[in-house]
Amino acid sequence: MALHRRDILAGAAALTAAAITGNARAQVAAARSGGILTVAADTEPRNLNPAMVASNGVFYVASKVIEPLAEMIDGGDGLAPRLATRWEGSSDGRTVTFTLRDGVSWHDGKPFTSADVDFSAMRLWKPLQNLGRTVFKNLEAVDTPDARTAVFRFSVPTPFQLVRNALPGLASVVPKHLYDVGDIATNPANTRLVGTGPFRFAEHRPGEFYRLEKNPAYWEAGRPYLDQIIYRVLPDRGAIAAALEANQIQLAAFSAVPLADMERLAKVPGIAVIPQGYDGITYQLTVEINHRRKELADARVRRAIAHAIDRKFVVDTIFLGYAKPSNGPVPAFDKQFHRTDLPDSGFDRRRAEALLDEAGLPRGGNGMRFSVRLLPAPWFEQTRQFGDYLRQALRAVGIDAQIANNDPAAHLKAVYTDHAFDLAIGSLVYRNDPAISTTILYESGLPAGVPFSNQYGYASPAMDGLVRRAASAVDPAERTALYRDMQMLAATDLPLIHVAEFTFLTVARRSVMNVANNPRWATSHWADTWLSA
C-alpha cells in the first residue's frame, strides 16, 4: 500500500482531533492490530444502503463500510470530519460548501470524488431516503467545480445548522459508478455494499452472519485495527447473553441482552456493561394520541393522561434505571435546543381525575369514564411492558384501556395508515435536530401512511406556523428560539405525551477496546476499535 504524505497528515489530524475531544476511553498508544471481532446482530435488514434507509439496524452494519461526510463526537462543535474535511454555509442559507477528503478510494479501487457526493445527494438522499426527503427537500443542485469541492445549492433558504446536524446520520456517500446504471432501489450494491470505509463488505449468509474485512487501502493510515468484524445473527435474547458468557461473541449492542440480565452479566469476570455511546441516537418513549377520538381531542384529557403516568416508576421498573423521565419533544442530551423549563406534568392521580371530571367525563356505573384501544409498539420489550403499565395507570383514573398487540407491519398500518387506534405507545428516535425527526410529529397535513409522523389528526395553526418559520430560519439563534417556543407549545398542548428518553447498553468483553467513544458509537465506523491480547 502506497502511503501518501497527505494520508499521514490526515491521520495525524484525526489523532489530534481525538486527543482534543479528551476521550477517556481512547487508548491510541497501546492499540494492537489484528483479530476478529464477533458481535451479535438481532435483525437482518434487507436493504443495507444507509443512503436510502437511515435506520440504526442498517447503520450498525453499514457504517463500517459506507462513510458519512462527518461524524458525531462528544464535545467541541459536536462534529468531526469523515469524507468531508470542511463545511461552510453561506449567510443567506442558499449554499453549503464542502471540501472533500483527498486520496480516498472506493473499495473497488476507483477514486472518490465530488461527483459521488452530488449523485448520492441528488439521487438518493433527497428523493429516496426516509429522513433525507424532508431535510434535502429544497436541495436544487450540487455543483462540483472540482473533484474535491461540492457546493449544495438550495432553492429556498435552508438553515446551515440543520444541514450540519444532518451530516452524521443522513449524509452517507455511495459510489456513483455503481449506482449510475439501472434502478437504484434494486441495485445489487444495496445488499453487497461498496464504500470508502475502514471495512469492506465480504459476505452475508442469511440467517447466519455478515462478514466485513479490513480495508487495507483505508485513507486513515494504520486503521482499522481489526482484521474482520462478524455479525452473528442471533434473534434470541437469551442466546445472546449465553454467547457472550461463552465468549463466542465479544459484543452485543442496542441492549440486545434483556435489561434484567445486565446486573448479573456485569458481575461476570471479563464482561463490561457500558451505558455510553448512544446519546446521539436517543429514543423517546411516547404515548401517541388519536385526536380523532372526541374525548382525546380535549387537551384536559391529554393532560390527565400525562398526570396518570408515574415516570419515576417507568424509569426505575421498566428501564431498571437506564432511562430518564422526559416531558418534552427534545431530549436533554441536545443542549442546542433542549428546554428545561417546560410545565411539569408530574404523577398526580387526583389532578388527573379532576381534569377528567372537568372535561365532562364522570365515572360511569362500572367505575370507568370511557374506554380506549391501546396499541403498544412491538419494537422493544419496554414498549410492550409500558403498555401493560399504562393500562393499569389509566384504569386507576377511570379510563378503561384495552390492549391490542400487533406484529410490526400491522402496528405501522394500524397507527400510521388506518388510524385504527386511540392511544399507541411508540419509541421515536431523536435525530440530532428537531427538523429531522421531531417537527414531522407535530405539523399537520401529512399524507396517511408516513410512518413516525403526525398521523394523530392533530392540527394547530400555531404549531404549523412555528414549524414553518423554523424551517427557513437561517439565523441559528432565531431558529433555536423558534424550536424552544415549539417545545413549550408541545408541552402545553400535549398532542403526544413524552414519558421517558432512553438509550441503550452495550455488553462487551473487556478485551474489546475503544468501545463507546462517540455518541453514535454502535452506528459509527469502528476504525479505532481493537482487541487486546
Next chain:
Amino acid sequence: MGDSLAARLLGTTAGLAGLLLLLAVAIMAMTAPWLFPADPFDIVARPLLRPFSQIQHPLGTDRLGRDLLAMIAHGTRPSLVTALSVAAVALGIGLATGALAGMFGGLVDELIMRLADALQTVPPFVVALAVVSVLGPSLPGLVAALSLSAWTAPARVVRAEVMRLRSAAFVESSLLLGRNRAIVALQVVLPNAITVALALAAVIVAGALLSEAALSFLGLGDPNRPSWGALIAEGRQVMRTAPHVIIAPGIALFLTVLAVSLVGEGVAKALSRHNN
C-alpha cells in the same frame, strides 16, 4: 353403564389422582374472583419479589410488581374454559360426523373422511395460528381455531366403531322398523359408540390447554386477560435472574395437563375393564 364406568374410573389410581387434581384446579378457577377480587394486573409490590418472601404475595411478583399467584389463579379459568369448550365442540362434531360416515358409507363417508384427511395434512398448530391471526384472540376465535383440527380424531374412532355396530342385531332391527338412517345413527348407534370417544376427550383437552398456552406465549392471546402462556413468555425474559416468574405458571400448566392426562388414562383403563 355410566355408574359402573365412573366407579371403575375412581377405582384406578391414575383416575382418582387425576380427578382430585382436576378438582383442585377447577376450585382455583372458580374461587379466583373471590380470593383475588382486585384486578390481577394491578401493580401491588416491588418487581421480581421472590416467592415466599412476603405473605401477601406467596408466589412473588413479576417484572412490573404484579402478584403472580393472582395472575395464575385468574388465568386458570380462561385456560380451562377454552380447553373444555374445544373438547366439547370437537367431540360434538367428531361424534356426529363419525356416526354419519360410519352409518351411511359411500359418498357421505368419502366426503367427511376426505375433509378430515385434508385437515389432518396440515399441522394443527399452524391451522390454529392462522385462524387466530384472522379471528383475533377472543374465546370463540380460539375455540374455533383449536377445534378445527381436533374433531378429526374422534370422527375416525367413532366411524370405525359405528361400522362395527352397524351390523349388530339391534341396529338392523331399528332399520327394519323403517326408521330414518340418520336418526338411527344418532339415536341408536352413537350412544353405544360414545365410550371409545370419551378416552379421546382427555387427549383433546390436554392438547388444547397446551395449544392455548402456546398461542398466548407467542403473543396471540388476549393481552387484557391473565394467561399462563403469556406469563411464561414474560418469565423467559428474566429466566436467569428471576426463574420463579417462569416456573410458577409452568407448574400450573404442567399440573393441569397432568391431571387431564391421568383422568384420560383412568378412563381408558376403566373402559378396557368394562369391555372385558
